[in-house]
Amino acid sequence: KAGVTQTPRYLIKTRGQQVTLSCSPISGHRSVSWYQQTPGQGLQFLFEYFSETQRNKGNFPGRFSGRQFSNSRSEMNVSTLELGDSALYLCASSLDGTREDEQYFGPGTRLTVT
């Protein structure tokens, strides 16, 4: 079974631009969560999608948004990029989307904002 895939793997953008990251979950998984990893803050929860609906959202500004498609693939968008948005963005999928469900992480997208 293929794992979680994320595209692109690396991205360089300029301050003020916007960016879209993509995540394809493991086949059959219905929940996709997004996380931001920075050296100072560690792994921080961005949002979770389940059956095309945003179920939870972390403490991030409205510039961060996402969506999930009917095939469970998910995208996240960051508008008006700031230097502080430079980070590793990870997505994770799980089968049933419960608190006890094991989550499987993708390799991440490394975003650099200059």
Add this chain to the structure above:
Amino acid sequence: ILNVEQSPQSLHVQEGDSTNFTCSFPSSNFYALHWYRWETAKSPEALFVMTLNGDEKKKGRISATLNTKEGYSYLYIKGSQPEDSATYLCALPPNQAGTALIFGKGTTLSVSS
């Protein structure tokens, strides 16, 4: 806001040593605790999901225990090997349904041969 603390922040041991680290969390409103291993240049990998007080889980040389009443979990590695070098993260869901996880900052283990 759920606060997940891990200690120590980093650890350096020799091959063959046994080691353990701690994850501390508020004991109220406990639902589950997740342990992950994150090796450099790889994705975080799930080790254990623990849900019951007194839970003990084992996978090879790695084991974990859970005490929800006092709010801590221990991760043990027996006979550390260089391939155990990684950052070990614990995470708990906040007080809401779904897969959101609040992560601790992790314990970075380095094993020398």
